[in-house]
Amino acid sequence: MERITVTLGERSYPITIAAGLFNDPASFWPLKAGDQAMLVTNETLAPVYLAKVRQVLEAAGVNVDQVILPDGEQFKSLSVLDTVFTALLEKPHARDTTLIALGGGVIGDLTGFAAASYQRGVRFIQVPTTLLSQVDSSVGGKTAVNHPLGKNMIGAFYQPASVVVDLDCLKTLPARELASGLAEVIKYGIILDAAFFSWLEEHLDALLALDGTAMAYCIRRCCEIKADVVAADERESGLRALLNLGHTFGHAIEAHMGYGNWLHGEAVAAGMVMAARTAQRLGQFSEQETARVITLLTRAGLPVTGPETMAPEDYLPHMMRDKKVLGGELRLVLPLGIGNSELRSGVPHDVVLSAIADCQSA
Amino acid sequence: MERITVTLGERSYPITIAAGLFNDPASFWPLKAGDQAMLVTNETLAPVYLAKVRQVLEAAGVNVDQVILPDGEQFKSLSVLDTVFTALLEKPHARDTTLIALGGGVIGDLTGFAAASYQRGVRFIQVPTTLLSQVDSSVGGKTAVNHPLGKNMIGAFYQPASVVVDLDCLKTLPARELASGLAEVIKYGIILDAAFFSWLEEHLDALLALDGTAMAYCIRRCCEIKADVVAADERESGLRALLNLGHTFGHAIEAHMGYGNWLHGEAVAAGMVMAARTAQRLGQFSEQETARVITLLTRAGLPVTGPETMAPEDYLPHMMRDKKVLGGELRLVLPLGIGNSELRSGVPHDVVLSAIADCQSA
Numbered sequence: 001m002e003r004i005t006v007t008l009g010e011r012s013y014p015i016t017i018a019a020g021l022f023n024d025p026a027s028f029w030p031l032k033a034g035d036q037a038m039l040v041t042n043e044t045l046a047p048v049y050l051a052k053v054r055q056v057l058e059a060a061g062v063n064v065d066q067v068i069l070p071d072g073e074q075f076k077s078l079s080v081l082d083t084v085f086t087a088l089l090e091k092p093h094a095r096d097t098t099l100i101a102l103g104g105g106v107i108g109d110l111t112g113f114a115a116a117s118y119q120r121g122v123r124f125i126q127v128p129t130t131l132l133s134q135v136d137s138s139v140g141g142k143t144a145v146n147h148p149l150g151k152n153m154i155g156a157f158y159q160p161a162s163v164v165v166d167l168d169c170l171k172t173l174p175a176r177e178l179a180s181g182l183a184e185v186i187k188y189g190i191i192l193d194a195a196f197f198s199w200l201e202e203h204l205d206a207l208l209a210l211d212g213t214a215m216a217y218c219i220r221r222c223c224e225i226k227a228d229v230v231a232a233d234e235r236e237s238g239l240r241a242l243l244n245l246g247h248t249f250g251h252a253i254e255a256h257m258g259y260g261n262w263l264h265g266e267a268v269a270a271g272m273v274m275a276a277r278t279a280q281r282l283g284q285f286s287e288q289e290t291a292r293v294i295t296l297l298t299r300a301g302l303p304v305t306g307p308e309t310m311a312p313e314d315y316l317p318h319m320m321r322d323k324k325v326l327g328g329e330l331r332l333v334l335p336l337g338i339g340n341s342e343l344r345s346g347v348p349h350d351v352v353l354s355a356i357a358d359c360q361s362a
Numbered sequence: 363m364e365r366i367t368v369t370l371g372e373r374s375y376p377i378t379i380a381a382g383l384f385n386d387p388a389s390f391w392p393l394k395a396g397d398q399a400m401l402v403t404n405e406t407l408a409p410v411y412l413a414k415v416r417q418v419l420e421a422a423g424v425n426v427d428q429v430i431l432p433d434g435e436q437f438k439s440l441s442v443l444d445t446v447f448t449a450l451l452e453k454p455h456a457r458d459t460t461l462i463a464l465g466g467g468v469i470g471d472l473t474g475f476a477a478a479s480y481q482r483g484v485r486f487i488q489v490p491t492t493l494l495s496q497v498d499s500s501v502g503g504k505t506a507v508n509h510p511l512g513k514n515m516i517g518a519f520y521q522p523a524s525v526v527v528d529l530d531c532l533k534t535l536p537a538r539e540l541a542s543g544l545a546e547v548i549k550y551g552i553i554l555d556a557a558f559f560s561w562l563e564e565h566l567d568a569l570l571a572l573d574g575t576a577m578a579y580c581i582r583r584c585c586e587i588k589a590d591v592v593a594a595d596e597r598e599s600g601l602r603a604l605l606n607l608g609h610t611f612g613h614a615i616e617a618h619m620g621y622g623n624w625l626h627g628e629a630v631a632a633g634m635v636m637a638a639r640t641a642q643r644l645g646q647f648s649e650q651e652t653a654r655v656i657t658l659l660t661r662a663g664l665p666v667t668g669p670e671t672m673a674p675e676d677y678l679p680h681m682m683r684d685k686k687v688l689g690g691e692l693r694l695v696l697p698l699g700i701g702n703s704e705l706r707s708g709v710p711h712d713v714v715l716s717a718i719a720d721c722q723s724a
Contacts, residue, residue: 119517154479
């Protein structure tokens with residue numbers, strides 16, 4: 001079992017990583033006998049995990065209710081959030097309840113924001129079931145729902161009480177979702193850890209084959225990097241923004257194409273190539289480095305060009321709604337080499353447009 | 363000009379109290395030239411204040427947009443909140459924008475939660491225009507919207523950057539709303555300050571006549587008490603709960619009667635008498651003290667009995683959804699004398715029901 005701590009003073013919390021965690025009620029610390037809890041999951045995952053997790057918790061004396069949401073990014077909305085509040089109030093659940101987010105990023109983000117907002121804040125536990133959420137969204141306390149005019153525009157910084165990563169979940173994960181998670185994994189290498197990027201070049205096949213040892217190391221290393229960044233900059237005033245490599249472009253793809261058509265990791269993968277091309281045009285990243293990024297993403301089964309139906313001009317209106325925009329000026333995370341990156345202001349829009357054009361599919 | 367500081371470390375903020383503040387752009391600190399701001403107000407207040415405030419801010423170089431909401435507690439909802447997000451995203455407003463809540467408690471609570479949630483948190487300024495919001499809801503960082511199953515059930519603890527109390531606003535306030543504010547004023551005396559309660563007994567007529575000196579002192583004293591309580595217990599783990607005297611009963615009245623039919627202060631006034639009667643039945647408050655409370659509330663033009671159409675049994679289901687409920691047990695704020703109160707667990711439901719029955723209108 002791997003265990004990491006996200007260090008945030010009295011809001012510090014553990015991330016536990018192992019196979020078989022769902023069989024042990026101790027995994028769901030700090031829940032204890034007599035506690036009230038609300039399991040939030042979706043229609044796809046409920047038949048797979050819900051009965052098992054409920055059974056383990058109920059055997060441990062936890063009073064468990066459940067709410068099952070429709071599956072998909074398009075349901076990460078204020079109105080679906082409201083159905084969680086309704087479920088909590090109908091029982092009713094009090095301020096000492098605990099929400100359990102059992103699912104991928106959509107469930108984690110929405111449930112986290114529900115926990116942040118219900119009665120102005122109740123406890124919650126992240127139980128991420130996808131690689132993407134295990135290495136990224138379940139750690140760090142960014143919670144949100146989408147607005148039709150922008151992704152993750154409504155939310156809170158709100159830390160979970162613990163994160164439970166059961167590696168067994170990956171066995172039933174569709175290949176496309178596994179690849180989407182690998183996009184965020186590769187991102188950590190590019191922005192902050194050249195050695196990890198090289199390790200990924202060596203072990204990508206093992207990860208794609210779900211080799212247990214390789215996957216446990218990979219997830220632990222990603223969570224370590226994220227935990228360090230979050231501990232240093234919880235509310236994204238600086239360092240934390242680097243975790244957004246590829247996301248400003250990627251969010252534009254997701255918004256333009258309609259949420260859920262491109263998976264988040266797919267959009268980020270194409271976005272990271274656009275960021276690399278932007279950095280190249282600014283003379284701070286080499287063609288060889290871009291080639292390494294493209295090769296690794298391609299091996300992972302990820303797109304390295306934007307959608308055919310999306311022209312460079314289609315990106316900018318979305319990009320200008322990015323949360324990193326300050327004083328009306330776009331700010332982009334750009335690589336300075338493999339394992340090194342910066343948050344950069346004042347990149348000319350024509351450079352951005354040219355870099356996007358460099359990444360148009362033929 | 364009276365100025366108080368709410369002391370919360372790096373989230374400390376000033377409350378400025380005076381007549382004529384809307385004429386001076388300095389009142390709206392920390393806004394400065396070049397800043398982007400979104401004024402949020404309602405249809406009733408917009409014709410009275412909006413042009414003036416916009417003009418003052420724009421003359422100072424602030425870029426001001428506005429969103430005008432319908433007027434009423436029934437619009438303190440997730441769906442109306444969404445219209446604020448839409449207005450912010452349509453421009454778009456970035457994470458460095460400032461929301462200005464120009465209005466009473468509904469506008470302040472909703473705008474505060476919008477600020478807490480938009481892009482996971484932007485700056486906001488409270489500009490309360492009613493006595494109730496000036497002495498209560500605009501100070502302390504409780505923000506929320508209502509859910510059909512419970513008042514203020516969705517929200518955040520989120521502090522404003524400053525609070526601007528222009529006494530001139532009270533000149534156009536309907537008498538019923540002035541009285542509603544006085545309910546919260548009287549509450550401060552009962553829970554924590556016997557001398558202030560006595561001062562109110564002496565100066566209530568001056569307050570009802572909007573005497574400037576009396577009103578400035580009254581608002582400052584209430585804000586001081588609240589600021590001290592919030593500084594000691596920002597997230598309501600103990601002391602702060604005392605501010606809820608009468609509110610558990612009052613929220614039941616508001617919810618049962620439909621939001622907006624009983625004003626918040628009216629419901630709290632009746633609720634404080636119910637709390638006094640409960641305390642009497644528990645032997646910790648005297649008939650003479652209850653009589654002083656009833657007399658002062660009556661002089662202020664406030665109800666001291668519950669709605670005729672509401673039976674004692676109608677209260678409990680609403681009261682059990684109160685945010686102070688823990689482990690399925692009701693907790694009530696009860697007076698221990700004028701100027702002294704406690705948060706009490708385990709009050710038998712039959713005592714509560716009898717106390718409510720004591721306060722039934724004939």
